[in-house]
Amino acid sequence: MSATHDHHPQEKDEGPPSEHEIMSRAMQELLEEKGLITSEQVRRRMELFEQEFPQRGSRVVAHAWADPAFRKRLLADGKAACAQWGLELEADRLIAVENTPQVHNVVVCTLCSCYPRALLGMPPTWYKSESYRRRVVREPRAVLKEFGTLIPGHVSIRVHDSNADMRYVVVPMRPSGTEGWTEEQLASILTRDTLVGVALPKV
Amino acid sequence: MTPSAYTPAPRRRFNVGERVRVKVANPPGHRRTPSYIRGKEGAIERVCGCFPNPEELAYGFDGEPKRVLYRVRFKQQDVWSGYDALAEDFVELEIYEHWLDPA
Numbered sequence: 073m074s075a076t077h078d079h080h081p082q083e084k085d086e087g088p089p090s091e092h093e094i095m096s097r098a099m100q101e102l103l104e105e106k107g108l109i110t111s112e113q114v115r116r117r118m119e120l121f122e123q124e125f126p127q128r129g130s131r132v133v134a135h136a137w138a139d140p141a142f143r144k145r146l147l148a149d150g151k152a153a154c155a156q157w158g159l160e161l162e163a164d165r166l167i168a169v170e171n172t173p174q175v176h177n178v179v180v181c182t183l184c185s186c187y188p189r190a191l192l193g194m195p196p197t198w199y200k201s202e203s204y205r206r207r208v209v210r211e212p213r214a215v216l217k218e219f220g221t222l223i224p225g226h227v228s229i230r231v232h233d234s235n236a237d238m239r240y241v242v243v244p245m246r247p248s249g250t251e252g253w254t255e256e257q258l259a260s261i262l263t264r265d266t267l268v269g270v271a272l273p274k275v
Numbered sequence: 276m277t278p279s280a281y282t283p284a285p286r287r288r289f290n291v292g293e294r295v296r297v298k299v300a301n302p303p304g305h306r307r308t309p310s311y312i313r314g315k316e317g318a319i320e321r322v323c324g325c326f327p328n329p330e331e332l333a334y335g336f337d338g339e340p341k342r343v344l345y346r347v348r349f350k351q352q353d354v355w356s357g358y359d360a361l362a363e364d365f366v367e368l369e370i371y372e373h374w375l376d377p378a
Contacts, residue, residue: 210354210355226361235369
């Protein structure tokens with residue numbers, strides 16, 4: 073096994089299906105038989121989650137970097153700000169939390185894997201891992217260090233446990249050297265991990 | 276105005292800044308209050324609004340009456356004994372009103 077081909081047991085596509093996969097498949101077939109959904113609709117939803125939704129978070133935060141008025145609205149009420157900007161976030165109630173020179177934010181769901189899917193798509197495997205969920209709430213600095221993210225000792229850390237109905241996105245600090253960048257350029261450094269708070273945007 | 280996270284909760288029990296303590300209880304079933312925060316004291320960070328009770332929704336009921344949801348800010352030092360970092364490190368969680376008592 074090479075270093076570029078990591079083994080992710082949860083993502084294997086071979087071998088017998090798990091109990092949950094069988095149940096999910098059976099449920100889909102029943103709903104299709106009853107005419108409540110179509111397989112085309114299911115395919116389209118999966119495509120949205122995998123292709124379109126992951127782009128949204130970067131675009132929204134890039135816009136917040138570029139437009140101070142939008143930034144203010146986003147921090148005040150994430151869902152309403154996005155809707156006003158033309159981005160309907162379905163059921164998600166969105167809370168945007170901003171990093172400052174004094175505060176670093178990081179998001180977790182200790183109970184399961186709640187994640188701002190409408191902005192970032194499906195959560196990565198590590199986000200769902202018991203290790204991340206258990207540890208980032210009690211030793212955030214150590215966990216962030218393992219991600220290669222060193223938070224200076226004078227910067228306080230806020231861990232946001234999305235344990236109920238809200239969803240969270242981090243608004244990182246805009247790095248110097250990005251003056252005059254287009255929103256598309258800004259979005260390119262706003263990777264998924266920077267919006268969860270385990271990494272910092274780099275120029 | 277579009278639907279917002281901050282739906283009003285006029286008949287709520289707590290306001291922003293008030294000190295609260297999470298109840299210590301271990302009821303069976305689907306609960307949205309993580310064990311690690313039960314019994315801990317924090318302050319209301321914001322009022323999220325009223326939502327169908329997820330502890331009822333989980334069993335196919337309608338979640339009525341809706342419950343007020345708060346975000347509560349806890350000092351890490353108050354949550355984990357021996358937490359070794361800044362006093363201003365916080366963990367923030369969403370707690371339903373029926374899990375909170377005045378501190």
